[in-house]
Amino acid sequence: MISRAESAAATRRALLDAAAGLLDSGGPDAVTLREVGARAGVTRGAPYRHFPDKDSLLTVVAAEALDRLADQVQAVCAEPQASPADKLHRALSALMTVGRRQPHLYRLMFASPAGDPAAVHAAIQAADRAMDAFLAVVGDLVGAQHTRQFAALLLTSAHGITDMEVSGHLSADKWHITAEELVSTLVSMIDRQARSG
Amino acid sequence: MISRAESAAATRRALLDAAAGLLDSGGPDAVTLREVGARAGVTRGAPYRHFPDKDSLLTVVAAEALDRLADQVQAVCAEPQASPADKLHRALSALMTVGRRQPHLYRLMFASPAGDPAAVHAAIQAADRAMDAFLAVVGDLVGAQHTRQFAALLLTSAHGITDMEVSGHLSADKWHITAEELVSTLVSMIDRQARSG
DNA sequence: TTGTTCAGATGACGTTGTCACCTGAACAAC
DNA sequence: GTTGTTCAGGTGACAACGTCATCTGAACAA
Numbered sequence: 035m036i037s038r039a040e041s042a043a044a045t046r047r048a049l050l051d052a053a054a055g056l057l058d059s060g061g062p063d064a065v066t067l068r069e070v071g072a073r074a075g076v077t078r079g080a081p082y083r084h085f086p087d088k089d090s091l092l093t094v095v096a097a098e099a100l101d102r103l104a105d106q107v108q109a110v111c112a113e114p115q116a117s118p119a120d121k122l123h124r125a126l127s128a129l130m131t132v133g134r135r136q137p138h139l140y141r142l143m144f145a146s147p148a149g150d151p152a153a154v155h156a157a158i159q160a161a162d163r164a165m166d167a168f169l170a171v172v173g174d175l176v177g178a179q180h181t182r183q184f185a186a187l188l189l190t191s192a193h194g195i196t197d198m199e200v201s202g203h204l205s206a207d208k209w210h211i212t213a214e215e216l217v218s219t220l221v222s223m224i225d226r227q228a229r230s231g
Numbered sequence: 232m233i234s235r236a237e238s239a240a241a242t243r244r245a246l247l248d249a250a251a252g253l254l255d256s257g258g259p260d261a262v263t264l265r266e267v268g269a270r271a272g273v274t275r276g277a278p279y280r281h282f283p284d285k286d287s288l289l290t291v292v293a294a295e296a297l298d299r300l301a302d303q304v305q306a307v308c309a310e311p312q313a314s315p316a317d318k319l320h321r322a323l324s325a326l327m328t329v330g331r332r333q334p335h336l337y338r339l340m341f342a343s344p345a346g347d348p349a350a351v352h353a354a355i356q357a358a359d360r361a362m363d364a365f366l367a368v369v370g371d372l373v374g375a376q377h378t379r380q381f382a383a384l385l386l387t388s389a390h391g392i393t394d395m396e397v398s399g400h401l402s403a404d405k406w407h408i409t410a411e412e413l414v415s416t417l418v419s420m421i422d423r424q425a426r427s428g
Numbered sequence: 429t430t431g432t433t434c435a436g437a438t439g440a441c442g443t444t445g446t447c448a449c450c451t452g453a454a455c456a457a458c
Numbered sequence: 459g460t461t462g463t464t465c466a467g468g469t470g471a472c473a474a475c476g477t478c479a480t481c482t483g484a485a486c487a488a
Contacts, residue, residue, distance in 0.1 A: 233485090234485075234486090235484080235485050235486075236485095238485095263474080263475065263476085264475080264476065264477090265474080265475075265476090275475095275476090275477095276477085276478085279476095279477075279478085284476080284477080285475095285476065285477095
């Protein structure tokens with residue numbers, strides 16, 4: 035780790051990790067470029083050598099998280115001994131787990147990507163990859179004819195369930211139902227629908 | 232409009248309107264207390280006579296929007312000549328219309344309320360009112376037995392569909408389906424499920 | 429009439445994102 | 459090996475921001 039390129043790559047990685055850590059622990063307001071730089075071992079101006087502005091840095095953080103999610107869903111899809119219904123359940127669980135463990139990151143992943151066009155493009159591409167992996171999982175379960183329709187419904191609904199749970203708008207007191215039960219109900223309904231129609 | 236109380240109430244209203252206007256046109260970053268004050272005809276420190284901090288002001292803006300949505304859904308529910316399925320469709324349309332016409336406000340409404348406990352409580356209460364109105368609409372359609380379950384599923388799913396459309400993650404190119412079609416599919420599925428089970 | 433309350437104005441402070449400029453070391457060309 | 463260049467990083471500076479302490483003047487109660 036002596037060459038200039040290696041050092042720069044290490045700094046860039048440290049900046050992204052620091053930003054992700056601050057986002058997790060303190061929310062978007064806690065992500066300040068000064069603190070990001072400090073945690074990465076550099077000073078306030080250094081991040082601008084790697085990202086055009088703060089929005090771009092956060093968008094790249096979101097893109098990396100979407101890439102990890104895509105990897106997880108792809109891994110689920112590749113499991114040989116799991117049934118299609120099982121795969122779907124695990125893929126949706128991966129999404130909800132991000133929301134529960136890293137709520138601020140989750141909101142960033144599903145926000146409109148902002149900042150540098152390159153960063154925005156990376157985020158869109160990563161989201162596309164995650165959605166393609168999810169499409170494959172759903173395609174295993176239902177006929178190819180309605181794959182897109184059901185996949186879109188499953189994904190948007192799972193996102194809505196997760197998002198409202200994360201924000202506290204899905205309180206158990208009021209609804210007497212958990213996010214898991216909602217997802218199960220949805221999946222079984224779609225399963226029935228796919229079989230009958 | 233001469234008394235001190237009336238003047239203060241007018242200023243408070245102007246502050247809320249200014250904040251909502253700035254949020255609509257420029258997003259959360261455009262909402263600065265200085266500009267809010269300027270648009271309301273006061274100076275930067277004046278908002279602190281009406282709201283403890285910026286978060287509380289924005290949370291009250293969200294609470295008022297949720298109250299308006301609750302009113303709309305209640306009005307839909309009270310329509311005499313509409314069928315239950317029609318009412319449900321209109322209630323969900325009201326939600327999606329907010330998302331499309333005022334995307335930044337929509338995200339604020341479904342975010343975790345922040346700031347002053349009084350403001351947070353107002354937002355939670357307004358959200359509860361909106362959800363109660365929605366529960367009534369769904370109760371008209373399905374049996375009382377599964378009202379909560381189906382209402383929760385419909386609301387969270389409609390939110391997810393709207394949220395992903397607003398953020399651009401539900402591109403027509405990729406999914407070949409519109410938000411309306413997704414909602415219709417969901418409603419008809421639940422309708423069938425409610426009839427059969 | 430007099431004292432009080434309170435909405436609003438003003439000055440100030442620390443923090444933030446961002447830029448222009450500087451420094452030193454890695455690198456390429458000779 | 460010398461020399462010129464590139465570029466990651468450091469530093470000073472700026473405007474804008476949220477927030478607070480303090481002041482002022484008018485509405486209000488006595």
